[in-house]
Amino acid sequence: MKLLRNREMYISLMLMSFISCVAALCTYLFYRELVLPVLVLCALFIILHIVPSYIKYREIKKLSADIDKILHGEENINLENYNEGDLGVLQSEVHKMTVRLREQQYKLxxxxxxxxxxxxxxxxxxxxxxxxxxxxxxxxxxxxxxxxxxxxxxxxxxxxxxxxxxxxxxxxxxxxxxxGTVRFHREDVTMKELLEKACMPVRVPIELHGQELILVSDGEFSCDIAWSCEAIGNIVKNCMEHTPDGGTITVSGSCNPLYSEIIITDSGSGISEEDLPHIFERFYKGADSGEKSGFGIGLALARMIVTEQNGTVKAENGQNGGAVFTVRFYKGAV
Structure with a gap:
């Protein structure tokens, strides 16, 4: 019998059989007329112990088989049929573990x-x-x-x-x-100082292309100056690369009680409708990217930096043509 292979059940059954034999022997020695009822009662107790135990261990075996199937990659395993007592609690925990493992596997x-x-x-x-x-x-x-x-x-x-x-x-x-190893250190800075520092690396290339850079700034806010300059500089560099020689790039910054906003516009041809949804994707380059355009990671890095500082960045086309990038650093939770 498979049930007797379980050591716990085997010991329990042997112990109950021994107690039943002792009870029957004592009854035979003192009250012989009660031997048969005592044997029947002992047999009933043993049956009442074996049957529920058999059902419980059968469910445990089934649960173990289902877990083994899950570990071997099977997806369509239903663990919602175990709903009684401690076995139901075990099922619930196994189900949570299974969901977590599947999520981790998918993520990996x-x-x-x-x-x-x-x-x-x-x-x-x-x-x-x-x-x-x-x-x-x-x-x-x-x-x-x-x-x-x-x-x-x-x-x-x-x-x-x-x-x-x-x-x-x-x-x-x-x-x-x-x-997640970057730690942003917030410092108070004027908008003028931030924009000047962010645009400094691209001033020479802008002059070489005969382009005009216009800075408009007002107010001050708190941010990680180095990383914020990196983000803004990358956006300005992207605008420079897509603005024809002699064009204009305008960077304006302002602050209000809710957020600090930086708007960067250029006088180029704008962003095509096909490119707009992908403009901040890593290594994405539009169909009209020229020879002087970069690798397609500057805007992706800019979005990462802004997002990590509780901000948002949006790209769109202006009413008079050209691209418009709106960067907002929120002062509270977005």
């Missing part, structure tokens, strides 16, 4: 897919400038190359190496934000 699967796609994107983004670098290096080995041509080639090499360095640095910053 998504993380693996994301990591694979990320590595593919990174390798693709780095391979392009590396290919150009290999070509330029092979050109430098030409002994007949003129001095002027050699200088131009070296200048191109420096530019490509700078792009790769910027890509790696930005990816490291995004990795820190993804891992």
């Amino acid at each position: 699967t998504q993380d693996k897919i994301f990591l694979a796609d990320l590595l593919a994107d990174i390798s693709h983004q780095i391979r392009t400038p590396l290919t150009s670098i290999n070509i330029l290096v092979s050109m430098l080995s030409d002994p007949d190359m003129t001095y002027e041509k050699r200088e131009q080639t070296i200048h191109k090499l420096y530019g490509l190496l700078s792009r790769i360095d910027w890509l790696i640095t930005t990816l490291l910053k995004m990795s820190k934000l993804d891992a």
